[in-house]
Structure formats: C-alpha cells, structure tokens
Amino acid sequence: MYHDAVTNFDMARLFYEMAHLLEVRGESAFRVRAYQRAAQQIESLAEDLAAVAARGELQTIPGIGKDLATRITEYLATGKIGQLEALRAEVPPNFLTLLEVRGLGPKTAKLLLERLGVDSVDRLEEACTSGEILTVAGIREKTCENILKGIAIWRAGRSRMLLARARDIARQVVAVLQAQAPVERIEIAGSLRRMRETVKDIDLLVTSTDPPRVIETFVALPSVLEVIGAGDTKASVHHTDGIQIDLRVVDPAAFGAALQYFTGAKDHNVRLREMASRRRLKISEYGVFDELTGNRVAGATEEEVYAAVGLPWIPPELRENGGEIEAALTGALPALITADRIRGDLHAHTDWSDGHHSLAKLIEAAEARGYEYILVSDHSKSSTVAGGLGADRLREQIRAVRELQPRYKIRILAGSECDILADGAMDFPPEVLGELDIVLAAVRTPT
C-alpha cells in the first residue's frame, strides 16, 4: 500500500486542487463546494485518514460520500487520482497559481488563458502593464488596476511562508533524509529555528561520513520541484510547496559554529563578531579562531562558540539583536514562554458556527493541554458566511454550555437577547479567568 507516505494535509490539498480545477471548468458550484468541504474535514480530522480508510469508515466523515471515499481509496492505494490527472491535463501546469491572485477568479482567469494565453502570474502582469488585457471584453482600467494590486499582494505573501507550514515541510524533509541518507546529525537553522512568524527559506545543516550521497538524496526527493544548485557539500532547491531549501553538510568539529552562523539573525551575529574581535578572535561558520595563531578554539557546539566570547548560550528565539546580548552579559536572559505555561485559549470556535469540532471536543482538547479555561467565541449572526448564531441559537448554545455545570465553572458573557459583546469582549479582569473553566461569548465580527 502507498498510504504510509500520505498525510491528511496531502489529501486535503489534492481536494482543494480538484475544487479549483472543477471551478475553472465551470462545473456546478455545489460540486466544487463538496470538494472544498471534504478538504476542510480532512484537514481538521483528528486521526490519520489512512487509519479511517483501513477501518472502512471513510463515509462516516461528514461531507465524504461514496464518490469522494472512492477517490481517497484510489489515492491511498496508487498515489494518484485519475480524475485529478485528467483535470490537470486541461490547463497549463502553473495555471492554478493565477487563482491565488486576489481579485482574479476562475472565470476571468480562464478567459484570459483562452484570449491572451495568460498561463502564469508573470504573464498576467505583462498583460496588465502592457495594456493588452484591455483588449478582452469585460475588462477595463479599474479591473486591470485591481489585478496589479492583487499581484503585488501575492508577491509579498509568497516571498515568506508562515512558520507552522514551513516547519511541517522542514520536518518532513528531515525525516526523509534521516531515513534515506547517511545522515549523522541534522538540524534546522535560520529564521525557522528562531521561530519567526514567517520565514523566507529553510536552512538545514547536516553531518555525514558521505556528504555527496546526502546531497544526491536531497536533490532527488520527490518533493523537490527544481534544483537551483548542487555541489559536494551544499545544495539549494525549490520545494513543491513554494519555498527554497538550502542544505549544507558540515564538519562535526564545526557543527556548532555553523549552526550558530546559519541561525542568525544577521545583526546578532554582527554583535558576536565584534565581541570576538575585541578578544582577538574570529568567528565564522567554520568555528572560532585565534587571530594570531589561526587555531580553532571552539566550534563543535553552540555553547562553545558563545562561551568563547564570554556569553552563555542564548536561545535562538532571542537572537535578533534586541537586547539579548546585554541581558546575557548580566545574567538576565528571560525565560521563554513554553507551551506548558499557557493557561487558556481566549478565542475558540465550535461547530455551532464555523469551527470544525463540537463543544465537547473543544473541552477535551483544552483539558488535554492542561488549560485552566477556554473562551467559546463563536460568530454572531453578523457573519452569515460563518454560520453565525442568531438570538435563538445563541440561547440554545448558552443552555448547552450551562449543562456542563457543575463540573465546570462557567461564565456567560453574551447578553440575554443576543446583545452580543463587541470586540472588547476580552476586556475583563484576567484574575477572573483563573477561577473559571469555560467562558462563553459570541464575538461580533467587525463589519
């Protein structure tokens, strides 16, 4: 069976792709929505889709009927979906990227493909800037302007990827390399290690007895879209999910120095180099060296590197030249907030509006994380698209929440006549939260 390599995320992504392709084809909006809904369900599934399939229970997932269950089974067994392959063949390879441009929908995109051969964002931009797009009936200056704005937003968003997504990709690549390449040690470096909210690329550092084979395995991964460059100890590739990954194989004696160097941030490293210079030392990705003798005095571990310039090890999350060097020098580095110190969640939706899970599941998840409280903040009726609660349904939800007493201490923040709190709903004394298990509030979506 193929399913060992299939993640719920992969399957959901394929269904989203099918929804887009069906939309471009002009299929029924309900059919399109069926694929989108199924993708959402799979994304929020608490267990491995393959396990559900193995039990023959795919059709117990809401939104998955006979047809979609068949598609899932086909993919798990073969790694392909015949219908998707056929749909893909109907449009150019990168055509769907056009739909990521805000302001450009499937119909307009298809029209531009047919009339002007617009098959990529670059080509779209060219058609807009040259004015060629204005020759297409139904498109005027204003639309052209909006599309150009959309392209600018698309480019800005594309240049960086959200941390969680980049981390998933990095972990997958690390896991495959550990399984398939002669890797002794492998670490994620760069802004991903610093846990920046968004990252531009993924940096991986490896030690190995056979560097060329690591590189060879890396560039041949199925998830690699394009190899930018590859040598004996270094390679850069474009991943299919739209992010660049750089991999370096380094000497174990310099691993700490390389990890420190490639973790950055740049300004933090500049400060370190200045401190080293004052001690007649030189720091590089290869180690810490005595300026006079050229001997390496540190490099195997990050702790060694920091100690060489008179500092304790500094957590990567703090390495932004934002006062962490001064704090380290005076022994005042802050303790980072760890997951076990998070006491509660102040913004949670349930399936009463657009959440994917029931109130019971939400509570279960909160308890599993050791939370002291959770705020149920479903949409109000002002957000119809999200299935927001009107007065009657809100009363029902309040009743459902109250039924959880006395096991949980509860505070209801919504008014009796659906007099829903404005966004200031979170503005109540934090000490109150400590006494509560569940708070219910319907928060108005800004309109």
Next chain:
DNA sequence: GTCTACTTAGACCGAGCCCTAGCGGGCTC
C-alpha cells in the same frame, strides 16, 4: 459532490461591493 427525506429528487449560505453593461455576474468574506 453530499445529504436528507423518501427511494428518486431537490436543497445545498448569502449580503454587499465592484465592474461592466445597460441587467447581471464575479468576487470577497
């Protein structure tokens, strides 16, 4: 496409804005 109420068919989220075309459709949230 799925789901539901009934076994074959109909419902399925919708308001508001923008743009183009002259009334309706695309798009967003």
